[in-house]
Amino acid sequence: MPPATPDPTEVIEAWIPHDARWHAQARRHAHRGSDHLRNYVTELVRDHRDGHIPITDDWDLRTLKAVVEDLRWGGLGDVDWRRVARVLTDPGFV
Template sequence: MPPVHPDPTEVIEAWIPHDARWQAQAREHARHGSERLRLYVTELVRDHRDGARSISDDFDLRTLKAVVEDLQSSGLSDVDWRRVAQALTHPGLR
């Protein structure tokens, strides 16, 4: 039986609400809608930027690389950003 991989939404849902480095910023963006959240997380993962700040810390970059690996080939385009925004703004609701 092949290994089971989480879908892209599950990867982001498991990571961003629980990562203290970016959780507050992500939650703030989620309060303004799923599109703002998508842009913020995409900037983190793809561009290694947290707003105006470039991310250069090795630990942070390794974390972002692990997220990309977990996303596999589908990347961020298949994430249900509404669901991730809900996980950030209303934890425990589904």
């Protein structure tokens, strides 16, 4: 039996709250609402932008590529952004 793969929400929940590069900014967006968080993370992953700053560091780009690979077929569209926002704004929630 193949190992279970995480769903897209689990991928983002495991990554963004623990990645020091984008954690603080993601938390700020999560406090503004799940749509703000979705927009922020989508720009990171799809557009390689942290706000208005292009992401050009090779290590950062490899991290983002790994996130896309982990999302597999579900992509960012299948993420429960309310749940991810709650994880970021309520550290006791998991």
